[in-house]
Amino acid sequence: MCINTPGSVTCVCPRGFYGDGRKDGKGCIKVTKSKSKTIILTGIGSALGFLLFLLMCFGLYKMLKKRREKMIKEKFFKRNGGLLLHQQTNEGALGKTKVFPSQELEVATDYFNESRILGRGGQGTVYKGMLSDGKIVAVKKAKLVEESQLEQFINEVVILSQINHRNVVKLLGCCLETEVPLLVYEFMPNGTLFELIHNPNNEFPITWSMRLKIATDIAGALAYLHYASSVPIYHRDIKSSNILLDEKYVVKVSDFGTSRSVNADQTHLTTLVKGTFGYLDPEYFQSSQFTEKSDVYSFGVVIVELLTGQRAISMGKTDDDRSLATRFLTCMEEKCLDKILDPQVLEQGRMEEVLLVARLAQRCLNLKGKRRPTMKEVSTELESFRISQMSCSIVKEEVEDETVFEAKPYIIFRY
Structure with missing residues (x-):
């Protein structure tokens, strides 16, 4: 079947034939079985070849992508301080x-x-x-x-x-x-000490014995960092928001980004002033020399937070009263501690114990670093306070049990 076109003609062979269909060309040649197989195999081979080419291209793309990702990861690793x-x-x-x-x-x-x-x-x-x-x-x-x-x-x-x-x-x-x-x-499910103190939960109030245990555990961790670790470590950012609480309310000191290791014979670090206002050692702020006693000062502020339930810095107050440490030291000097203490501390704590802890906090907040106790001394004192408090609690329980027993009426049976 031929169709005229401008200046030429286009012919199509019938089914079962192949060629150009022209008398002056190849004409129409009948397809034989061998020729048919050749055409089919050629088509299959072409398809398989194309598919293989696509697979090779895809594999090359994946390899290049993987190599690129590896190079990017290596770049990030180096840039992020991996070396x-x-x-x-x-x-x-x-x-x-x-x-x-x-x-x-x-x-x-x-x-x-x-x-x-x-x-x-x-x-x-x-x-x-x-x-x-x-x-x-x-x-x-x-x-x-x-x-x-x-x-x-x-x-x-x-x-x-x-x-x-x-x-x-x-x-x-x-x-x-x-x-x-x-x-x-x-993971620490109970948040931070800051949240526990300043966002109290009425269903789970923070008791005096709990406050004393928290202070003792923090002091023990800092004493370990200063004296028992392989090299002495100064934390440099002790504050209640950096103290985490696990499922049993056991404290975990965290955030060591600004911490520094020091040589055993090194007495201080001279660095740019880093820390959090309200917890920052005034001596360090003036001299830029951070010592182990600077951590002691920050810990003293945390003790005062536990005693008073107040924030280290109160933005709503005047400049003189803004610092919790300053207000606390003033109350200690004027012997009006009860005005600043948390009501729960006044209610639950024995005044002798509370006063001992308050005096320890006062020594930690001394403006002269040399007059502050070491974290080892602080830890030892708090541990002794806690043991004494636990002993008193046990004696009190025994006395109450004896009182209840003695108060029971005697019933006389007559036979």
């Missing part, structure tokens, strides 16, 4: 700290969903996550990719890898292959 961490850890490849893949932490936090946020701080945001094994963790994500903050993150990994204490938060691992570094900690 610095490698140098500072004693055992080389991140020591005993587990390195989490970025994908696992993304899945654990539902891709850092805002509903998972536990808190925000100066260094970053903390998310609640669940690992593949079902373990609940807290994932700390850096806020900004700045060199100073990266140093704080790496410093926190190095510091916490050296510490093993029941009252210091445990670092489970880190991830440095993401755009910003991630740190993974054990």
Whole structure:
């Protein structure tokens, strides 16, 4: 069948034939079985070849993508201080700290969903996550990719890898292959000491014995950092919001981003002033020299928070009364401590015990660092106060039991 076209003609062969259908050309040639097989095999071969080409292209794309992702992760690892961490850890490849893949932490936090946020701080945001094994963790994500903050993150990994204490938060691992570094900690379900003191729960009031135990445990952790760890460590940012509480309300000192290790013969660190107003040692603020007694001052403010239930800085007051430490020291000098104490402390605590703790806090807040006690002395004193308090509680219970027993009427049976 031929169709005329301008200046030419187009012919189509009938079914079972092939060719151009022209008399002056190939004409129409009948398709034989062998020729049919050849055409079919040629078509299949062409299809398979094209499919193989597509598979090769896809494999090459995946390989290049994987290589690119690896290069990006290596770039982030170096930028996020991985090499610095490698140098500072004693055992080389991140020591005993587990390195989490970025994908696992993304899945654990539902891709850092805002509903998972536990808190925000100066260094970053903390998310609640669940690992593949079902373990609940807290994932700390850096806020900004700045060199100073990266140093704080790496410093926190190095510091916490050296510490093993029941009252210091445990670092489970880190991830440095993401755009910003991630740190993974054990999860603390009961928030911070700041929330416990300043946002009280009527169903679970913070008792005097609980306050004393919290103060004792914090002091024990700081004494360990100063004297019992492999190298002395100054925390440099002790405050109630950096004290976490586990499911049994056991305290865990956290946030070691600004902490520093010092040599055994080193008496102070000369650094830019870092810390939180209200907890900052006035001597350090003036001299820029941070000593172990600077941590003692900050801890003294935390004790006063526990005693008074008031914030370290009260924005609604005048400049002179804004500092809790200043108001407390004034009350101690004027012997009007009862005016500043928390009502629950007045109600539940024995006045002798409360006064002893208050005097210890007064010594910790001495403006001259040399006159402050060491954290080891503070820990020992608080431990003795607590043992004494527990002994008094036991004696009181025994006396009450005896009183109840003696008060029971005697019934005389007559036979």
